[in-house]
Amino acid sequence: MNLDPIHLLLQTLLLLALAPLLSGTIRSWKAKLQNRRGPRPWQAFLDIAKFLRKDMVIPEHASWIFHFAPYVVFLSALLAGLMVPMLRIPAPLSLFGGALALVGLLALGRFFLALGGLDPASAFGGMGSSREMTVSAIAEPALMLAIFTVAITAGSTDLSQMARTTQSTAFNLLNPAHVLAFAAIFIVLLAETGRIPVDNPATHLELTMIHEAMLLEYSGRYLAYMEWGASVKQLVLMTLLVNVFFPVGLAGADAGPLALAFSLAAYAAKLLALCAAVVVVETTNAKLRLFRVPDLLSAAFVLAALALLSMFLFR
Amino acid sequence: MFGILGKSLSTGIVTTKYPAAPPKVSIRARGRPEIDWTQWKDARPAAAACPTGAISFQDAGGHRTARFDLAQCIFCGLCADADPAIRMTNRVECAARDRASLISAARYKLGDDGAHRQLVPGPAPVATEPARPPAPAVSSPLESIGRQIQQRSRLIFGRSLHIREVDAGSCNGCEIEIAGLNSPVYDIERFGIHFVASPRHADMLLVTGPVTRNMELALRKTYDATPEPRCVVAVGACGCGGGIFGVNYATRGPVDAVIPVDVYVPGCPPNPHALLHGILRAIHREQWGRI
Amino acid sequence: MNLDRVSPDLRPIAEDIARRFGNRIDAWDTPRPNEVYVHASMDLAAGFCAHLHRRWNVRLIAVFADDFRNEGGVFHLYYALAADAAHGFVFLRAPVSPDTPQFTSLANAIPALNWQEREVQDMFGLKLVGHPNPRRCALHDDWPEVYPLRKDFGLHTVLPPFQGERHKFRQVEGEGVFQVPVGPVHAGIIEPGHFLFSVAGEPVLYLQLRMFYVHKGAEKLFEHLPPPHAVRLAESISGDSSFAHATAFCHAIERAANVEAPPRARGIRSVCLELERIYNHVADIGAICTDVAFVTAHMHAMRLKEAVLCACEELTGSRLLRGMACLGGVRFDWDAGQIALLRALTARLRPEFDSLVELIDGSSSTRDRLETTGILQPKVARDLGVVGIAGRASGFDHDLRRDFPHAAYDQVKISVPVYQAGDVKHRLQVRVDEVRESFSIVEQLAARLPAGPVRSEIGELPAGRVALGYVEGWRGEIFHWIRTAPGNRLARCKIKDPSLQNWPALSEAILGNIVPDFPVVNKSFNLSYSGTDR
Incomplete structure (x- = not known):
């Protein structure tokens, strides 16, 4: 494993900067579709900056887990992000197992997020944690299966290698296996980032929350890390979707500045298109009943399984 | 789905320009009452009409201190009905950082018939607050x-x-x-x-x-x-x-x-x-x- | 006994009462043709109510007490019954001696009385006998032994701050059962109250409510204010029903003074009541959508609500119609321009509202959340005496506007939407139907608002009168019952908001549903905390 420190640093900065911007863009566009002016796209930055400077109120019954969880959530998302090629193949980091490590890191973050929700022993945190685990128990296998669809073509679970393969065989983009897997991951994206129809990121109703319920007891810096971590995780999943499944414009290892600039433009365009899709889904749908959520995620799982199957059928 | 998007897009942005533009409030809206302190001849009818005691007065030593507390005002306009020196405006931006600045008061010479004669120039004596328990110490x-x-x-x-x-x-x-x-x-x-x-x-x-x-x-x-x-x-x-x-x-x-x-x-x-x-x-x- | 004053519709019932209970009745009082008081002893109550209910389908709308010790040496207990079909009210007044301050509970036979009887016990110190759950209700457990509505209790009595325990909740035990306390401060922009859910996973097994967090001593305060000021207090009973409550209060005073508001004022009152209904219903329709995260519909609803509120400001000077109601009529007359504005409003809102409903009906994911959620069975609704929107969605065909025409409702035709399903969807549907009905009522009234004054003079109130004022608010029926005292004051003002009646139904409707569906079920009832707690 050879590390390129500049590449590593640049991608880290890009992740940190782009993630809140993306959340902000989605929020801003949603507001526009709700006939209001809404926050500016960079509002999420200002919120995080504010929270970083605020004091904290720590619940009485909180243990070390409560203090530890925000860092784990934040760092695991960031680390996962370094394994996904954003502008350039290969990604700066390639841990053993590739895609498996990515899913594992996201699971680690979620595990600590749920623990952090449980730790202060408030009723809502516990409810949120239990719901989050229910959702992820189905979302996670669907994500794995969908990634495997591509991994089998590529003959590797390394994400950069997968992106390279899909890039070289352009026709692959319209391959039914590919499309099915793409759809599956899109549904997983909605679930994992707490979006309608699974969760409502804008809700004030403590009884219906999933993701927000786990954060209710956090304040100040910890809350900033939690929120930032969540937006980085969203960016990672989106990048996975646009760059591994649709690596148009992605620059190669020896790309010059022009190619990198083109890569950035293509990446931004693809992300914005994906944001638009998310916004449309969120605007036109109501939230599912909690017990219907597994149905939706099972659908994602079935799609991913079909993708895998058609992989062999239509080879 | 297209119906929903269509409705959203055809409606457009409906947000006000406030505070860049002045607030859009009906001319008939009842905002803060304005008292013409110099023309005010008798505080009693308005004080009697006020349901919350926002308008009050105190007589002492041939003088009357009339007091209006915007904080307690429910903008009902009953005082304006009772007294021509009070007028309801449609100004709604009344927020203040300081409780005392919401209180205005004036001092008058008291007549024999109970009406007040003339405004005593200069600032009215600091209106006495009703006795209130002090805010208890908070944790910080x-x-x-x-x-x-x-x-x-x-x-x-x-x-x-x-x-x-x-x-x-x-x-x-x-x-x-x-x-x-x-x-x-x-x-x-x-x-x-x-x-x-x-x-x-x-x-x-x-x-x-x-x-x-x-x-x-x-x-x-x-x-x-x-x-x-x-x-x-x-x-x-x-x-x-x-x-x-x-x-x-x-x-x-x-x-x-x-x-x-x-x-x-x-x-x-x-x-x-x-x-x-x-x-x-x-x-x-x-x-x-x-x- | 002379029943000549009793209205022809109500007379058969009065005659039947006289026939059946004649020898046990101490006195009759008929202050108004549709308001009959029967004075009798406490032990008559159970049989009296049961008979009237069986024979005439009369329902009990309120039970309340009145401290009559200064005048007559006893407490009075009132059972207020409404005969919807006969368009009249029958009151049973029973004395309670201060030496044995207790009364017999009817809550076993009439579950609807549960909270009201306990409130009498808390506020007057009259002990309940035979109540299945005689714990405190209106006062929290930590309150000292005080009886705020007794005349010898001062309004400004300073009580020690909270200490000890607020309420002993029932424990629910079982494998995997845990308790989820919510409140009193809620996460949304809503009023405070405490809910304790007992859940097994997500399904709710049992829901306990602890209300009266915003008890502000309003009924006591009424006894200390001159009536014109009390109108403003009535506006603050429940903010979303400002005009309905204030009008109900004015109605009670007018009936006590035997004065009627002029026709134009009654027309304007009806229009204002309908505007209040429209803006609340539209807001609720939007809020129900937002509770299932269908935000687009919510935003359109908020936009429509804002248009109505702006029109209210133009018509009355206040967005929530405050300061408009007054004794003997309304405070402000409308000129031609304002009436034109009213017509323009309905003309503009009708298509907008239709497209909002279309939006909701067209969203299958929203419908899926609303249908069969939070079902309140008609039988349960009947037992709990559920009124208003929730009652009509669960098969109870009633509406004061039709059955007891007040304001100008005798001038318009009103059709009452009634459904049997009792789920969130149908509580929404009742609102949708009622908004359309309201548009039509506003249009009818605006087209032929009679000319003339908008206010009748009400002099000093005669002392010792009793009167019931009633208004169908947007949430359901609102009653203000008053007894006047010398010196233009009130000796008692009992306020009955429909919420008090409907809260226990929420506990029934949520059973078997899952916790995340609670907000939308709650919102479909949208009960007032402040109106309940006063």
Whole structure:
């Protein structure tokens, strides 16, 4: 494993900067579709900056887990992000197992997020944690299966290698296996980032929350890390979707500045298109009943399984 | 799906330009009353007509001190019906940082018939506040250095503010208008201001009153659960001055009888523009976008 | 006994009462043709109510007490019954001696009385006998032994701050059962109250409510204010029903003074009541959508609500119609321009509202959340005496506007939407139907608002009168019952908001549903905390 420190640093900065911007863009566009002016796209930055400077109120019954969880959530998302090629193949980091490590890191973050929700022993945190685990128990296998669809073509679970393969065989983009897997991951994206129809990121109703319920007891810096971590995780999943499944414009290892600039433009365009899709889904749908959520995620799982199957059928 | 998107797009953005543009309030709306202090001849009819005691007077030594407390005013206009020297305006932006600045008073020479003769020039003697229990000590020692906090909060909240709304006993009228701030017309989110579910996420408590005996503890706990720096905005006649309920066996009166208040937003209930004005004033942004 | 004053519709019932209970009745009082008081002893109550219910389908709308010790040496207990079909009210007044301050509970036979009887016990110190759950209700457990509505209790009595325990909740035990406490401070922008859910995973097994967090001593305060000021207090009983409550109060005073508001004022009152209904219903329709995260519909609803509120401001000077009601009529007359504005408003809102409903009906994911959620069975609704929107969605065909025409409702035709399903969807549907009905009522009234004054003079109130004022608010029926005292004061003002009646139904409707569906079920009832707690 050879590390390129500049590449590593640049991608880290890009992740940190782009993630809140993306959340902000989605929020801003949603507001526009709700006939209001809404926050500016960079509002999420200002919120995080504010929270970083605020004091904290720590619940009485909180243990070390409560203090530890925000860092784990934040760092695991960031680390996962370094394994996904954003502008350039290969990604700066390639841990053993590739895609498996990515899913594992996201699971680690979620595990600590749920623990952090449980730790202060408030009723809502516990409810949120239990719901989050229910959702992820189905979302996670669907994500794995969908990634495997591509991994089998590529003959590797390394994400950069997968992106390279899909890039070289352009026709692959319209391959039914590919499309099915793409759809599956899109549904997983909605679930994992707490979006309608699974969760409502804008809700004030403590009884219906999933993701927000786990954060209710956090304040100040910890809350900033939690929120930032969540937006980085969203960016990672989106990048996975646009760059591994649709690596148009992605620059190669020896790309010059022009190619990198083109890569950035293509990446931004693809992300914005994906944001638009998310916004449309969120605007036109109501939230599912909690017990219907597994149905939706099972659908994602079935799609991913079909993708895998058609992989062999239509080879 | 296309129906929904179509409806959204065809409706367009409906958000007001406030505060860059003046508030859109009907000419018939009853905003703050204006008293013509020089022409005012008799405070008694207006004081008798006022249901909340916002207009009051005190006679002593051949002089009368007439007093108007905007914080307690419910903008009903009954005083204007009773006294031609009082006129209802449609001005709704009344928020103030300082409780005393909501009180105006004047001193008159008293006539034999009980009407007052002429205005005594110069500032009226400092209106005496009704005896109120001092705000009890709260958990943080920082409270005493309010100015420092103000500086810090200005720095921090200017572009991002999270608000926790606490109903400490209101009739729900204020809540209707506060909920209206989330509507596409007022859209408080465009300022980077959100309403949040937990006091731990909040920078500002928006408290409506009167604080009932049963909600007193809950309000204190919510205040303590809000991390520093924080500010409190008291909303409505009941929250600012006790309103028509005042202090009785079941209520503790205004919000500042329980926790320290930074900004008062009078009204019953305050117009959404007035609420926006008060919230922006608390973060020193009431001039936002205004030329 | 003379029944000549009793209205022809109500007379058969009065005659039947006289026939059946004649020898046990101490006195009759008929202050108004549709308001009959029967004075009898306490032990008649159970049989009296049961008979009237069986024979005439009369329902009990309120039970309340009145401290009559200064005048007559006893407490009075009132059972207020409404005969919807006969368009009249029958009151049973029973004395309670201060030496044995107790009364017999009817809650076993009439579950609807549960909270009201306990409130009498708390506020007057009259002990309940035979109540299945005689714990405190209106006062929290930590309150000292005080009886706020007794005349010898001062309004400004200073009570010690909270200490000890607020309420002993029932424990629910079982494998995997845990308790989720919510409140009193809620996460949304709503009023305070405490809910304790007992859940097994997500399904709710049992829901306990602890209300009265915003008890503000309003009924006591009424006894200390001159009536014109009390109108403003009535506006603050429940903010979303400002005009309905204030009008109900004015109605009671007018009936006590035997004065009627002029026709134009009654027309304007009806229009204002309908405007209040429209803005609340539209807001609720939007809020129900937002509770299932269909935000687009919510935003359109908020926009429509804002348009109505602006019109209200133009018509009355206040967005929530405050300051408009007054004794003997309304405070402000409308000129031609304002009436034109009213017509323009309905003309503009009708298509907008239709497209909002279309939006909701067209969203299958929203419908899926609303249908079969939070079912309140008609039988349960009947037992709990559920009124208003929730009652009509669960098969109870009633509406004061039709059955007891007040304001100008005798001038318009009103059709009452009634459904049997009792789920969230149908509580929404009742609102949708009622908004359309309201548009039509506003249009009808605006087209032929009679000319003339808008206010009748009400002099000093005669002492010792009793009167019931009633208004169908947007949430359901609102009653204000008053007894006047010398010196233009009130000796008692009992306020009955429909919420008090409907809260227990929420506990029934949520059973078997899952916790995340609670907000939308709650919102479909949208009960007032302040109106309940006063």
